[in-house]
Structure formats: structure tokens, C-alpha cells
Amino acid sequence: MLSEYGVVPSAAMAEKIQVYVSLLWRWNERVALTAVTELKQILRFHFGESVYAAKQGLIEKGRLADVGSGAGFPGIPLSLVCPALEVTLIEPNVKKCVFLGEVKRKLSLVNVEISRGRMEDYLGTELDIVTSRAIGRPDALFEFCRAKLNPSGKLVMWLGMDDAKVLAAKHSEWSWSDLVRIPGSERRCILAGRRIANVPRETFGM
DSSP: OGGGGTOOOOHHHHHHHHHHHHHHHHHHTTSOOOSOOSHHHIIIIIIIHHHHHHHTTSOOSEEEEEETOTTTTTHHHHHHHOTTEEEEEEEOOHHHHHHHHHHHHHHTOTTEEEEESOGGGOOOOOEEEEEESOOSOHHHHHHHHHHHEEEEEEEEEEEEHHHHHHHHHHOTTEEEOOOEEOTTOSSEEEEEEEEOTTSOGGGTTO
């Protein structure tokens, strides 16, 4: 299933994915974590889409913050395929953070931390990568990146093709890679970019 996205899980990784999915199913009965509940769709939409960014060379190592992590996507799958990543899951919902804490414990994710609160409240060190699949407030996300990404940092977003084109055109102070179409999807893609070095940092998000 995940081979379509460039991943052939080891036995150990497959076991962790199985545990993760079981937790997701159980918790989803009382906490709204995902509307995707069929196993094949969970593997494709959540796991496959998440790890595809790494297999396309968009994410490798460094300090990564997953903004609005929700049920842990893409942050946790990326932590599994990129053990050199230091992943922080930023999530304001208390119940979802409790779920993320259980996933971290059950999967023994030593390279994952959980930050309960809004992105505006994040007090961690400068970041190498910011990821987001739930881009509810794009202006706030770009402001967060302006404040927290290091000068060569990268923003990676999962979104629809039309939305990606609009955001890329609006934020010309970023150097954007070509859109990466997600396998098995006609409309969804990954958009990644870095801030242009000669643009003053304080102008971002304006």
C-alpha cells in the first residue's frame, strides 16, 4: 500500500503503524480525530501523503514543527521514516494532545515532542522545517514561519492544487518548488518553499 508513496516499511515500522491505526480507531470513537476511518484510506490519505514529502526529498533532517498536528499527521509518520528529524507537534486541542501523548508512548517516539497550544504560543528554538496539512489560517501560518523559521528554513504544505497556486502567487517573497502531485489524487499536492534571502525578515506576513 505505501510502496506507491515510495515507502516499503520494515517489520518494526509496520508494527508501529498498526499500533498507531488501532489507537486512532479507538480514540476516534470519543474524540474527533479524523473523518477517514477505512484502513486503506487511512494508509493512503494520512500515512502515504505524509511520508511522500520525505521520499521526494522535501524533508530530511533538522528541527521540524508540525502546525495544527491534530491526530499527528504528517509529523508522526515523518518521524518514523526520518529518524534524524526532531519533531514538535503543535496542537491547541487538549484531548488531541492527550491522544498524541499516548501515541508517543506506545510507539516509543524519542524524536517527538508535543506542544499544547496555538502556534503563536510556541516558545521553542528556531526551526528548520514547518509542516501543515490543516491550513485553516494561512496568514497566521506565514507569520509563524516569519518568526520561527531560520533564514534557510523551509515551509512544506499539503493542500489542493488551486489553493497551492493561489498561495504561491500571493507570497512572492518565497522561492517555491514545483508542485508535487500526490499519487492517487487528482487535486492534492505538496507545496514547499524557502524565504528569499535578500528579502528583509520583518516584511514576511505583511
